[in-house]
Amino acid sequence: MVRIARERIATLFALAEREAATGQPELADRYVGLARRVGTRYNVRLLPEFRELYCRGCSAFWVEGRTVRTRLRSGRRVRTCLRCGRTRRSPTREARPAVASAVESDRPSVPRDDVVLAELPTEDESGDEVEDETEEG
Template structure:
């Protein structure tokens, strides 16, 4: 049953993406709602890649520039839902320095290397910006 639920969630997110690309945002939203309901009923977690593409407040399927706005601000990525206004903040972290480099060369890490985005330590909600 759990396997069927996962399959159905996969299908629904696929459909949601398709419809949102066609501009059918309400339909995409409906698919996300269904997928979340299935996840709740069968106690199946949505995959992390899915959790990045919808609003946790109103279940809107997020398409950059259409249903979500992304801003990088003081080491955080803030994604604001344009449907309900809920903000989702993700901390951006620099790569952990690999074993201390031998020799005198000073290394300057890139500001935000690929894959520096981490899901850990994120918070949500409309709470005011903290310093």
């Protein structure tokens, strides 16, 4: 039942998107309302990508510029529903992988060939554990 509910929610959002783009926008809002009701009926959370698409106050399907206004305000994304005026704030994600990798690569590579070799158990000749053998220079 849960799986069917999820499929139905996805279908309803697809329909809502289509109606909002080409057909009757009020139908899109109706589809959103139905999808939310299916979710509550079967205790299924709407997927995050769906939750971005509508107003939680009035279930209006959000179309940028028509039913929602998006503004960036002090590092946040503020979206105002143009139908009921409800606002929703979400942080703008700033992934900073460049800094982390820079720190990682800044770490000096320790020339520890001698240390590793000295600490290796001499009776084990399989060489499975020697994975750091990077020869530099």
